[in-house]
Amino acid sequence: MKPVKTGTIALLLFLSLIVRAKPPLEISRGPVSLQFSITEDGKPVYAILYNGRDVVKPSTLGFMLESDSLFYKGFSLISADRKTVDETWVPVWGEYSSIRNNYEQLTAHLKHRSGKLLDIVFRVFADGVGFRYEFPKQTGLTYFVVKDECTQFQLTGNHKAFWIPGDFDTNEYAYTTSLLSEVNNAPVVRAATDIAVRTVTDSLAVQTPLMLKTADGLYINIHEAALLNYPAMQLHIDKSGFKLSSNLVPDAYNNKAYLHAPEHTPWRTVLISDKATEILASKTILNLNDPPASTDLSWIKPMKFVGVWWEMQTGKGTWNYSDYPDSTDAHGQLIPNGRHSANTANVKRYIDFAAQHGIGGVLVEGWNRGWEDWFGNWKENVFDFVRPYPDFDIKEITSYARSKGVQMIMHNETSGSATSYERQLDTAFRFMQQFGYPAVKTGYVGRIVPRGEHHDGQWMVSHYERVLQQGMKYHIMVDAHEPARPTGLQRTYPNFMACEAARGNEYHAFSNGNQPDHETILPFTRLMGGPMDYTPGIFKLKGYAPWAPDRSVHSTLAKQLALYVTIYSPVEMVADLPENYEAKPDAFQFIKDVPVDWDDTKILEAEPGDYVTIARKEKGKNNWFIGAITDENARTAGIQLNFLQKGKKYKAVIYEDAKSAHWKTNPEAYAIRSMTVDSNTKLLLSLAPGGGAAISIMQSE
Template sequence: MKNLLLMVCSLVFGFYQMTAQNFDIKSPDGRIQLKVTHSDKISWSVSLNGNLIIEKAEAGMDFSSNTDFGYDPKIKSHAIKSASQNIHAVISRKDSDIKDEYTELSITYKGNYKINFRAYNDGVAYQFMDEAKAVRNIISEKVSFTFPKGSRSLFPQEESMYSHNERLYLDKSLTDIQSKHFCSLPVMFTTDKAKVLFTETALHDYPGLFLKGTGSTTLDAQFPKYVLEAVDKDGRSDRVQTITKEADYIAKTSGDRAYPWRVFIISDDDRTFVESNLSYQLAKPNVLQNTDWIKPGKVAWDWYNDNNIFGVDFKAGLNTETYKYFIDFAAMNKIEYVILDEGWTKSTTQILDFNPAMDVKELIRYGKEKGVGIILWVLWKPLDANLLPILQAYKSWGAKGIKIDYMQRNDQYMVTSYEQIARECAKLEMLVDFHGAFKPSGLERMYPNVMNYEGVLGNENNKWSDEITPEHTVTIPFIRMVAGPMDFTPGAMINKEHKNFSISFTRPMSMGTRAHQVAMYVVYEAPLQMMCESPSIYYKEQETVDFITQIPTVWDETKVLQGSVGNYIVVARKKAEKWYIGGMTDADARELPIDLSFLGDGSFSMEVFADGINVDKYAEDYKKEIIEVNKNAKVTAKMASGGGWSAIITKKQ
């Protein structure tokens, strides 16, 4: 009897030990459940409203020495906690105050490492923490997840990891994504019950993640190797390199650090993805003590329009007279900045010497006199070779910031270079716009002088392709913009219906209506928001300019009123006491009801910019009107094919 009792106790204790290796946490609202299991690996799964969304995922890290993470894991301890706090955004790209509420499971393992899992109302995330303090190489990281059968992806497929990460989103069944296919982030997946947006944040001193297919519903991570040697490529040595030697590892580390958060935003409502702040919430907090000098705003931009100004008595081009014209236009319209894009330097590698036709110091002085700041475009490669002297020179001239281009790498050195540039620019009180860049990965919270990232197939592609369709422009808010601000460069005034669109490098046009372009200023998040058209054309379209320049570039509050990935979007954003609404549609004409209940009590004046009655034949046709509304008013955003609808709402006194 005693032996039987001991056997039963032993079985119970063994069962307890086995189940003790499994943990469940739920989001604060209870809709998302995350389960973590342990065997010879760390595995996890996620459900939404009881429906399995991610069937199985695995996490681990393989090192050159000492303990690997997640392989035959031995648990030392674990803790579960609930947290609720408020984050105030220094530069409020979406919301000035963000409720940061989650349930966290923290598991500590033998071998001096731990993993933190978090469940939020809009998704889940995990992060490895290294406490070993060991100098070693990271051979690889295991990031693998499996979706239910029948799942699909809007897949930003890449041809190489040496990339600007400017892609179309290909609608693919996961089983059609083979091992030779891989994508950059962020990427969206669709199951029968919900969508999942996968990205990463708090990316520091570590390579960026790509995802590759397997021919099944499982996807695996892959990373660029640590670069040992890169040589100049003939013909474009100022900006393009050939990586000739790579290590057999992806990164070097000295331990005692946090690795990037792997972020999964999960929802059965497409609007959630645009409203989510999860990438920002999980990023490292602001490290700058003084941020008063950081001034978002609009930018008159030259490169898209090829300096094509007219009606003047001087030859337009890369010269002082042309850029004074840009500055005058900006000053007249209270546009905060002008960019001097490619061509202001003596050559693209001689970036401390001026183009002989351009007096850059005089332009900066003239801009200051007119209340317009100057931002200087620069290539990454020559800047990286002589960073501090170049930045100090630009600062001494009076430049307000830099637009840095042609990074096109995601390896550890490049990620670290981004942070070094952000840090050194912050010391000099200079803004940063990362063009030719990978997606935002949290650096913009840590260094709020980082305004924008490109990493998006944007308006400039109109100069050489027909890929910037209305379907594309209503897809990117739900995918690329979820990671953070995007330098799409809106504001084209030459607008064409699909059938009349043609490619022109020097006189580019946009596909879709005028109102579609205007709505981007509300829908698209970019603290430095470009105005891409020629000032000469803007002068002829002053009514449109007057509407656009009323729209802020940072926001106190965001609400997505309507949203369907790749189909349509209607966003309401608040700044101070005014509300702004932007609506966009794909190739289908739509009439979408606008719920104004967020306005509160009182009467309001609504200034509307909408598609004109003849926009089907002349895409630049628009209608402006002012109507009186209140929170109970019935308003419809009527949009033509490729159309848009915008409103500025002011409370009446």
């Protein structure tokens, strides 16, 4: 080999530094701009600005692979592509009749010093940025293991944060509001004894979506979009420099992802605005998901539903038919405990109630065998998804519901045994088809089987997708409980109607519940990724738990009505007992009237942790519904109705807190008034502590 002179080496190094030191690539849309560059040691770096202000200062990107622990430096930029997209698409259901998808895209094609290729794709919207990694098909990288993702978010200061712990197995914590420097999830995790499974290994880890507010009034939301075949991303906080680092959920071998090129990661998202209302109005996360593959989607129908769920939560009945798995008679038959809620006569009562009040569905939990042996046991083969208990006559119930124009909703609790559920999935969905069940509520309470996997790890993320895929095949809509938090996948899988993945209303039944600010934080955090099955509409707010007479729902009744607007879901539960609604028929009218599918949404006012007011226009009609909620502080909400059609008169029915209402001392006190309104009307609503208001606005004939 011919020797290279020292001067030549120096010249080559100098030229290399010149290439890396050239001005960064930049793209922008509206007030948001993104810069991308390569450092002198070959690290990919990005930065985000809003109206020229730093939001994310230069932050590094890359990976630690099993085969290359330094796959975050030593890169060079081969080329870059740009494009502009401006399109409009129509969702199958949702908060809007159409959604605009408008962004600038930059794709940086990188080559590692090992010869491996990596692309980083950035999309800049008027309200934020999404970026993801893409591994092209190449000879140097086929099957590979991700040990860590090295994505960082270098913040500009000690922002206020609305956070829950970065737990591998649950998203059901109460929210903490603190400065980033004050985050320590260890005491929060220790105190959360009402959560079935907790797995937190990093006291400085927080879950996404993470909502932040800067000292000078900028709102920042960090999350991800299109989570498929990859673990959920949490964030580790470096308090010394207020730097956030991606923290992926591992498997039993502490590996994060097993990939096969060509492949890509989910999108990392940063939403930014100087108005809190614009954060809630953002559709960037939804836009970063792919459209559905199927064109036959007419079978997907939003609905409200009732069910036996709350009576079991409050101890009136049980999920289990017998008290113990070995409680059998001389013939080996289960001995009934006499408290089983999912019995034929009781279910018919709920069907009658739904039919009488125009509610489309009835969900029945505890109908199938296995409930005696399910909770807290890390085992397989707990539930049979096609075998009812002896007192649940599925043929009779199906026939009765059909005669009343009501659809039954299936319930499949897995006890965390995803392997067992996958083996029975085809059988279970064929069973639903046979008996005309259009939707299923799935559940994953317990430690996951396969053992060593977590609810939010790659294996389970793929499991949830497999359930959605089977649902598309069998025309089954899915409402998943205890899954990974959503990331906009309802666009790709429109049968993914809702999920839980957060602390819901049920915690008022078996624990100390949710504080009054909880529902004012959820829209800025959990709901950024998709609809939530929060189970609103509780009317009996005290005295519902015999074993805990002082327990109460931390809400007024008017606020429970408002939640049907502020916490969006296309499948909304009418969660309380029928008799509690029958005792207050005037307030129940709002639940009967409020739709679950919308043409338009207006975020009228919002501040995370304090208050939210939202107006929505009914699908296909000129009717509007408004929900306004507050935290533990009373407030006056001023609502300008300038979104109404000009020149038209409307009848507004206002369901509001009575003057004496208070979430703690007098939660069920409400008042109802009617008035004629138009686009020039301004309403002033007095919200009680922990209270709210709900308004139906119907166009006059």
